[in-house]
Amino acid sequence: MSGNDTNFVRKTLTPARKAPVITTGFVGLLRTRLFNSPLNIALTFASAALLWFVLEPTIRFMLIDAVWKGSDRTACLADKTGHPVGACWPFIQAKFTQLIYGFYPDDQRWRANLTFALAAILVAPLLVPKIPGKILNAALFFIAFPFLAFFLLRGGGLDGFAFYWLAELFGAAWKPSLTRFWLDFSVTTAVVTAAVIWLWGGWQNGRRAGLSSALTFAGIALVIETLHLDRGGLPLVDTREWGGLLVTLVVSITGIVASMPVGIVLALGRTSRIPLLRIFCVAFIEFWRGVPLITVLFFATYMLPLFLPGDFTIDALVRVLVGIALFAGAYNAEVIRGGLLAVPRGQREAANALGLSYWKTTGLIVLPQALRHVIPSLVNSFIALFKDTTLVLIVSLFDLLGQLRAAFADPTWATPTTLFTGFAFTGIIYWVGCFAMSRYSLFLERRLNAHRRT
Amino acid sequence: MTTDPIIRVERLNKWFGDFHVLRDVDLAVARKERIVVCGPSGSGKSTLIRCINALEEFQEGRIVVDGIELGPNLKRVDDVRREIGMVFQSFNLFPHLTVLENCTLAPIWVRNVPKKDAEASAMKYLERVRIPEQANKYPGQISGGQQQRVAIARALTMNPKVMLFDEPTSALDPEMVKEVLDTIVDLANDGMTMIVVTHEMGFAREVANRVVFMDAGQVIEVNTPEEFFGHPKHERTKLFLSQILR
Numbered sequence: 001m002s003g004n005d006t007n008f009v010r011k012t013l014t015p016a017r018k019a020p021v022i023t024t025g026f027v028g029l030l031r032t033r034l035f036n037s038p039l040n041i042a043l044t045f046a047s048a049a050l051l052w053f054v055l056e057p058t059i060r061f062m063l064i065d066a067v068w069k070g071s072d073r074t075a076c077l078a079d080k081t082g083h084p085v086g087a088c089w090p091f092i093q094a095k096f097t098q099l100i101y102g103f104y105p106d107d108q109r110w111r112a113n114l115t116f117a118l119a120a121i122l123v124a125p126l127l128v129p130k131i132p133g134k135i136l137n138a139a140l141f142f143i144a145f146p147f148l149a150f151f152l153l154r155g156g157g158l159d160g161f162a163f164y165w166l167a168e169l170f171g172a173a174w175k176p177s178l179t180r181f182w183l184d185f186s187v188t189t190a191v192v193t194a195a196v197i198w199l200w201g202g203w204q205n206g207r208r209a210g211l212s213s214a215l216t217f218a219g220i221a222l223v224i225e226t227l228h229l230d231r232g233g234l235p236l237v238d239t240r241e242w243g244g245l246l247v248t249l250v251v252s253i254t255g256i257v258a259s260m261p262v263g264i265v266l267a268l269g270r271t272s273r274i275p276l277l278r279i280f281c282v283a284f285i286e287f288w289r290g291v292p293l294i295t296v297l298f299f300a301t302y303m304l305p306l307f308l309p310g311d312f313t314i315d316a317l318v319r320v321l322v323g324i325a326l327f328a329g330a331y332n333a334e335v336i337r338g339g340l341l342a343v344p345r346g347q348r349e350a351a352n353a354l355g356l357s358y359w360k361t362t363g364l365i366v367l368p369q370a371l372r373h374v375i376p377s378l379v380n381s382f383i384a385l386f387k388d389t390t391l392v393l394i395v396s397l398f399d400l401l402g403q404l405r406a407a408f409a410d411p412t413w414a415t416p417t418t419l420f421t422g423f424a425f426t427g428i429i430y431w432v433g434c435f436a437m438s439r440y441s442l443f444l445e446r447r448l449n450a451h452r453r454t
Numbered sequence: 455m456t457t458d459p460i461i462r463v464e465r466l467n468k469w470f471g472d473f474h475v476l477r478d479v480d481l482a483v484a485r486k487e488r489i490v491v492c493g494p495s496g497s498g499k500s501t502l503i504r505c506i507n508a509l510e511e512f513q514e515g516r517i518v519v520d521g522i523e524l525g526p527n528l529k530r531v532d533d534v535r536r537e538i539g540m541v542f543q544s545f546n547l548f549p550h551l552t553v554l555e556n557c558t559l560a561p562i563w564v565r566n567v568p569k570k571d572a573e574a575s576a577m578k579y580l581e582r583v584r585i586p587e588q589a590n591k592y593p594g595q596i597s598g599g600q601q602q603r604v605a606i607a608r609a610l611t612m613n614p615k616v617m618l619f620d621e622p623t624s625a626l627d628p629e630m631v632k633e634v635l636d637t638i639v640d641l642a643n644d645g646m647t648m649i650v651v652t653h654e655m656g657f658a659r660e661v662a663n664r665v666v667f668m669d670a671g672q673v674i675e676v677n678t679p680e681e682f683f684g685h686p687k688h689e690r691t692k693l694f695l696s697q698i699l700r
Contacts, residue, residue: 349509350546350605354560354612355535364563368550451550451592 061086061417062424076415087421088413095407099426102243102398108155111234112246115149119253127440129447142257148223153242153250154315157233158224161188181230189217239317243398245429250317251324251389251399256382258325263332268362270333271340281333288330293391296323301395320392328385335377339370372448379441383434400426460485460616460647461506466515468501475501476512477671483616488642489649490658490679493668494694499651500543502668503618506649507538520615536564539609543621545601547593547608553580554589557608564612572611579607583637599630603637610641617641619650655699659683667691 022028034044065086067076074080076088092099101109122141125131151157159176160167161184167173196213200206224230242250269281288296300323301316308314343366351361371378393402404422407413459482468476476498483489491499504510506517508524508531517524519534548556557576561567567575580586583603588596593604602622609617619638623631635657642648642661652658658665658679665682667675667690675688683699686692 344544344546346542346544346546347548350540350542350548352509353507353535353538353540354608355532355564356560357532360563364559365548369548372550448550451594 061420063087072412073415073418076413076417078416085415085417087424088415088417089421091407091413091415091418091421092425094413095404095410095422098244098407099400099403100245102246102403103241104237104243104246105241108235108237111152111155111237115152116249118145118148118152119249144219146254149250151223151227151229151233153237153246154239155234155236157227157229157231160184162191163187178230185217185221185224189214193217239315240396242317244403245400247317247392247397247402248386248389248399251321251392251397252386254321255324255328255385255389258321259328259332259385262325262329263336264367266329266333267336267340270337285330285333288327289334293324293327293388294394296327297391297395299323316395317397320395320397324385324389328381331381332378335374335381336370338377339372339374340366342373343369372445375441375445375448379437383437386433386437387430400429458485459483460520461649462516462518463502463506464516464518466502466505466512466517468498468505468510468512468514475671476505479515479668479671479673481666481673481676483647483649485615486645486647487663488647488661489664489666490662491649491651491666491668492653492655492658492694493674497668498671499668500620503540503620503649503651507540507618508534509540536612537615538618539612539614539616540618541602541605541609541620541622543624545593545598545605545625547601547605549593552590552592553585553596553604556593556604557611560608561611576607576611579610580604582610582640583607597630598626599633602626602630602634606634606637606641615647617646617648619648619652621651621653623652623654653698655683667694669694 021031023032033040035041063086065084066089067081067085067087068089070076070088070090071094075090076085078085097106097109101112104112119141122137122145126134126137126141131137158181160181163184164176193210193213197203197206197210200209227233266281266285269277270285272278272281297320300319304314304319347365347369348361351365356364390399390401392399393405398406404426408419408422461481461483463479463481466476466479467474479498479502481489481502491502493499501510505512506519520537522530522533522537524530524534547553548559551559554573554576557579558569558572561572561575562569577586577589580589583606585596585600585603585607588600588604593601596604606617606622622638623634626634631654635654638648638650638657639661650657650661662679664676665679666673667682667688669690675682675686675691677687682691683695686695
C-alpha cells in the first residue's frame with residue numbers, strides 16, 4: 001500500500017523465510033555477547049579457563065578428594081589411605097562442639113542452645129516487615145533479651161533490687177533472703193510503676209503506661225521464678241569458658257546493636273549547635289577512631305582493672321563488649337553524620353514550623369531519612385565488625401577463629417590438610433553471615449526507599 | 455486596620471555576619487488582613503517572614519504575635535509557631551511519609567490528637583485543597599502544584615491564626631502556578647490572616663489589602679494595591695514595577 005490508495009490487490013506472494021537469529025535466552029547470549037567477535041571469543045575462553053582453574057581444585061579439595069569418616073589423623077594421611085587427600089572433615093566433626101561452644105561445660109550447653117533459639121525466635125519476626133507488634137518485639141529483643149541471655153549464659157542469681165543496690169551503694173549490711181528479695185521486688189515494682197504513672201501525667205493519662213510497667217515487672221518475676229534467680233540461679237559459667245561461635249555471636253551482635261545508639265547520639269552531638277557538646281563528641285569520635293581496635297581491647301582487658309578501685313571488677317567479656325561498642329559507635333557516628341548532612345535543611349525547618357520540638361523533629365523527620373541514606377555504609381561497617389570480632393583473640397577470648405587455632409594444636413589431628421579444612425569451614429560460616437546481612441540490607445533498602453520510586 | 459494587630463514587628467534589625475540584612479523594619483498586620491511582600495531578590499523579604507516564625511534569629515527589635523513576644527533570644531518559639539502556619543518555596547514535604555501522614559504528623563505529635571481524628575481532619579483539609587484522592591501517595595509521586603497544595607493543607611491542620619507564604623509559586627512550572635494561587639485565594643476569602651512573599655503581581659492586585667515593597671533590607675513603600683500599582687510614590691518602587699510589569 002502506498003500513498004492514499006485505500007484499495008489493495010496483492011500482486012506477488014511473500015514466500016516464507018527463515019526465522020531471524022535468536023537474540024534472547026542462553027543461545028542468544030552465546031551469540032550476542034560471548035562469541036560475537038574475535039576479542040569476545042578469546043575473552044570467553046580465557047574466563048572459562050580461569051573459572052575452571054579455580055573451581056576444579058576447590059570442588060576436588062572440598063568434595064571429591066575429601067575424607068568424610070575417621071577418628072584421628074590416620075584417616076586423612078595420603079600414604080595411609082592410598083589416594084590424594086583433600087578436606088579432612090572428620091577433624092571438623094571431632095572439634096564441632098568446641099568450635100560452637102568453646103569450653104562451655106557439656107552438661108550446660110542447653111543454655112547456649114536455648115539462648116540461640118530465643119534469639120532466633122525474637123529476631124526472625126523483627127526482620128519480616130509484615131508481622132505486627134514491632135514495638136513489643138523490639139522491646140523484648142533489645143531490652144529484655146540481653147538480660148535474659150546474661151543470666152542464661154553466665155548463670156548466677158540476684159540478691160535484690162533497688163533497696164539492695166541502695167544498701168550496697170551506702171555500704172549498709174544486707175543479708176540476702178527470699179522474703180527480703182521478694183519484698184524488695186514488690187516495693188521496687190510499686191515505686192517504679194507509681195513514678196511511671198506520675199511521669200506520664202497522672203492517673204488519667206498515665207494509666208496505660210503504669211499498666212505496662214506493672215506487666216513488665218510481672219514478666220520479670222516470671223523469668224526470676226523460672227530461672228530461680230532468687231535462689232542463686234543457674235550454675236555460674238565463667239566467661240573465660242565461653243568460646244567459639246558463641247563468643248563470635250555475642251560479641252558481634254552486642255557490638256552491632258549497641259553501636260547504633262552510640263553512633264546516633266554521637267552524630268547528633270557532633271552536629272549540635274551547643275559548642276561544648278559538639279567539642280566533646282568530636283573529641284570522643286576522634287579518640288576512638290584514632291586508636292586501633294587491638295589497643296582498645298588491650299586497654300580494656302589489662303589496663304582498666306588497674307585504674308578501678310580495689311575489689312571493683314567488671315567481667316573481662318563485658319569490658320571487651322563495652323570497648324567494641326564504643327569503637328564501632330565512633331565509626332557509625334561518622335557514617336550517620338553523613339546521612340544527617342544529606343537531609344535538606346528545609347526538612348528540619350518545615351517540622352519546626354509545624355511546632356515539633358527538636359527531639360520530635362530529629363526522631364520523626366531527620367533521623368528516618370538520614371538512616372535510609374546510609375544503610376549501605378552502615379551494613380558495610382557491621383560486616384567489618386562481624387569479622388573484626390576475631391581480634392578478641394589477643395585478650396585471650398577464644399572466638400570461632402581462636403577456637404579453631406586452638407584445635408589446630410591438637411596432635412591427634414595433625415595432617416597436611418587440617419589447616420585448610422579448618423579455615424574453609426570457618427570461612428563458610430563467616431561468608432554465610434556476611435552474605436545474609438548484605439542481602440537483608442538490600443531488601444531493607446528497597447522497602448524503605450519505596451517513596452523514591454515514582 | 456492597625457487597631458488590633460495580630461503581628462507587630464518593631465524596629466527589627468538582623469545581620470548575617472557583617473551583612474545588615476534587615477534594617478529598622480516596622481510592620482503591623484491586622485486580623486484577617488492579607489499582606490503581599492514584594493521586592494527584588496536579596497531585599498530581605500523571606501528573611502523577614504522567617505523571623506516572624508522564629509526560623510531565623512534577629513539581633514535587635516521585637517516581634518509580637520497574638521500577644522506573645524518573641525524577643526531576640528527566641529524564648530517562646532513554640533508558642534509562636536503554634537499560631538503560625540508556613541508554606542515554603544521548595545514545599546519541604548516529608549518525602550518518607552505519605553501525603554496523609556504529612557498532614558497528621560503534627561496534630562498527632564504536637565497536639566496529641568488521636569490518630570483517627572487526625573486523619574479525619576487531615577482528609578477535610580486535603581479536600582479543601584482539592585486533592586483527597588492523593589492521600590496515600592508519597593510526595594515524590596505527585597506534581598509540584600499538588601505538593602504545594604499538600605504543604606498548604608499540612609500547615610492548616612494545626613489551625614494557625616496566621617499563614618506565611620514564602621514565594622509559594624516560585625519553584626513551580628507555569629501551568630501549576632494557578633492551582634496553587636487559587637487555593638491561596640480560597641483561603642483568603644475564608645478570612646485567613648496571611649503574609650505572602652511573591653512575585654505574582656496579578657495575585658497581589660486581586661488578594662492583597664496592602665502591598666509592602668522592600669529593598670536592601672528596608673521597607674520602602676506600603677500601600678493599597680490600587681495606589682501601589684497605579685501611583686507608586688517612591689522612585690525605587692517605580693523602577694521595580696517598570697522592570698517586572700512590561
